[in-house]
Amino acid sequence: MGEELKLFGVWGSPFSRRVELALRLKGIPYDYMEEDLSNKSPSLLKYNPIHKKIPVLLHGGKPVVESLVILEYIEETWEGNHAILPKDPYERAMARFWARFLDDKCMPAMWMSCWTEGDAQQNFMKESKENLSILEGELKGKKFFGGNAIGLVDIAALFIAHWAGVLQEVAGISLVNEEKHPILFKWIEEFISSDIVVECLPARERLLAFFQAKKETMLATKAPAQ
C-alpha cells in the first residue's frame, strides 16, 4: 500500500488518538496534521464538509470520517497485522455493540459528570457508574475487551483509560476508582502498560492543564449569584 495516508486530528482528542492507536498497532506509517478547531483548515472543511470534525483519515486522496467508521476501514484495508475485530460474526456484533455503547452512553455521561453541578451532576454520575459496571461485566475474565490482545472496544475505550482520570481530577469527583471498579482498573493498568498505547496518549500534564484552564474559563463566565 504505497498510497498517501494522512490523519487530521487534535492532540487532545480521544477520537483522533483512537485512529492513531489502530494505525500504530498495525504498524502502518502515516502523516499527521494537527488541526486548530477554532480555525479549521480548508483541507478539513473540504474532506469533511458535513460534520467539519476530526478525525479524518485521508487515504490516497479519499477521506474517511467518523472514528468508528475509520477503525473498521483500517481493519478491512490492512487485514494482516494485529486484527482488531474477531472473525466470528457474533463476536464482531458484540464488539460493535460495545463500541457504540461507549460512544452513545458511557462517554457522554462521563463527560457531562465533569462539567455539570448539583442534581444534574449527580444524575450523570449515577448513570456513569452504572455504565462502568456494565462494562466491567463485559470485561470479566479477559485481559482486554478484545480477549488476549487489544481490540476495537479497547481502542474505543481509550477515553476511560486516560481522559477520565484527568477529568475526574479537574472536576473533583470520582467516577472510575479501584474499589468500585476493580476489573476495569486492572484493565486500565494493563492497557496503558503497552508501549504502543503510551506513545498514542497525550501527556497527562498537558491534558490536565488544558481542562483546568477550560474549567476556569467556564467558572469565570458564569453569572455571579444574585
Place this chain on the structure above:
Amino acid sequence: MMASLAPPSNPSRNLVTNPRTKAPFQIAKTHPISDLLLPFRSIHTQLKLSTGTTSEKRLTTAQAVSERVEEGTTMAQGGENVKLLGAWASPFVIRTRIALNLKGVDYEFLEEVFGVKSELLLESNPVYKKIPVLIHDGKPVCESMIIVQYIDEVWATKAPAILPADPYDRALHRFWAYYVDDKLFPSVSAISRAQTEEAKAEAMEQVFAGLKLLEEAFQKCSKGKGFFGGDTIGYVDIALGCILAWLKATENMTGIKFFDEAKTPLLAQWVERFCANDAVRGVMPETDKMVEFAKMLQAKFKAAASAK
C-alpha cells in the same frame, strides 16, 4: 386484538436460552411492546391494533424469498433458529426484517405490544431494553444496523451482499447510515414534536437539507444503478428506507412532500422502487395504518405535554 403467535406443537422449539444463566426459558404467548418509534420514545400506552395481517404477510414474504434458496443451504448456515423481537410499526425493526428477507432467512417474529416490555426483551437486551433484538441460536444481537451487519456476515454466501466488497465503499455506506441515525431521523422526530409553526418549519428545513445531501450520496453510492447498494438493496437503502412508511403517513397528514421529483429526483424514484421490492413490501406498513398509529401517538404526546 392483540398480536399473538400460536405456540408451536413442539414446545421445545420455542425455548430460548437465557443469555446470562444459560437456562432455557419459555417465551410468553403475547409480548408487550416497548419503544416503537424514535419520535415517541416516552410514550407507553396500550395499543390495540390488528397486526395479524402483517404477521401473515411476513410469512408469505419470507417463504416466497426462501423458496428461491437452494434446499439445505439455509440449514447449513448454522442452526437456523432465528427469532426477531420487534413491532410492526418500528422502522428499526423493519430494517432487520428487510435484511432477513433479502437473505431469504426464515425467522420467527415475536411481536411486542405497547405497554410492558416482555421478559424475553429485558433478558436479551438488558442494556437498552429496546427492539429489535435478533436471537440466533439463543444468542441475542441488538441495535438495528449492527443486526443488519451480522445478518450480512452470517449469511455471507447468500446474495445479495448488503454491504459492498470494497473497504472504501463500505466506509461510505457506514458513514451515511450513521448520518441517517444521528442527524436525519432526529430532524424527522423534531417535526412531530414541534409545538409551534416556527419550530415545525425549522425542523422541516433540516430534513430537506438532509435529503438533499442524501440525494448526492445516492448519486455517489449507486453508480448509476437503482439503489444505494447498486443493483440490489444495500446498507444505506435499509438504513434510510425503513422510515418511508412513517414519512408517507406524515405527508398524508400534513401535506408536506418529502420526496419532490424537482428537488431530489433520484430519491423520489428510489422511494417507489424500494417500497415495491419483494424484500420490503411485506414488512413496510400500509400508509393508512401508519396514519392511524401516528394520530394515536400524537394525541398521547399532546396529552402528556399539556399535563406537565
